[in-house]
Amino acid sequence: MAYTIEDLKSKIFEMYPEVKQQSFNVNIYYSEEKQSYIIRFQKGTSELITHLDKQDADDCMNNVKCIYLGMQIGQFIKNFTEKERFEREKSEEVAQYKAIEKTVALDEGGYLKNINDWNEKVAQMIAIKEGVGILTKEQLDIVKFIHEYYKIYNYFPVLSHVCKNINQPKDCIAEKLIDPIVAWKIAGLPKPDDNLINIVKYGVTPT
Incomplete structure (x- = not known):
């Protein structure tokens, strides 16, 4: 089945809309050594690097979701969301304590x-x-x-x-x-x- 890396990226965005909703950057390249696509999801300092073998990529292009990839994306989003919430709450807490200096x-x-x-x-x-x-x-x-x-x-x-x-x-x-x-x-x-x-x-x- 012939398709380009850009085709595969577009299909991932289509099948996993949460990736686009979270504004993740996605980079894909093909590894001859591993005979699979290496996919890198990134947002800020958080990143997920995973792989999609040729058969799974073919299935994806045929609109068959890869359960393994979906689980990893879901966990990555969960981890990122929790980290973002923690950093936001910590920043707010620090600001509250700093305000005490005035008193x-x-x-x-x-x-x-x-x-x-x-x-x-x-x-x-x-x-x-x-x-x-x-x-x-x-x-x-x-x-x-x-x-x-x-x-x-x-x-x-x-x-x-x-x-x-x-x-x-x-x-x-x-x-x-x-x-x-x-x-x-x-x-x-x-x-x-x-x-x-x-x-x-x-x-x-x-x-």
Whole structure:
């Protein structure tokens, strides 16, 4: 059966209208090695690369749907839609947290001026400013404990003590937040002096 690659692409658009509805780019070439058509669907940074053997392509041109191709297209659309929704919701969430910056006072170093202004939303805002991104539940547990501990004892807890009290691995701060000073800042504590910064980094509580 004689047909061109453009004929096959047009037939795919015809038989799977959802491809065109989703505005996917479609590129097709024939692989002599695999004796099949390689089909690449793309939209943004998402892509699906699959193949259609000669018989399936012939069937497609005769208006017989390839179940395998249809399932892959359907899954690709589902994955893309979910990714798009996640990115949209995340972007909206980030924008909401960034707006909080206008409601609280930070010093020139990005530290919260009034510890009593701190809450989870403020923590998220500072985390985004520090490049950590939106905090997970585990990260929030860490900074909440640090914040509450500081308000009671007026100093930063031993790092392993933090992890133990929230039932996380002993190196949880390094694993989740990388730098204890970043955790200090996100927890809404006042700007530490140089000596205190060294103490916090080495995980030793002042006596």
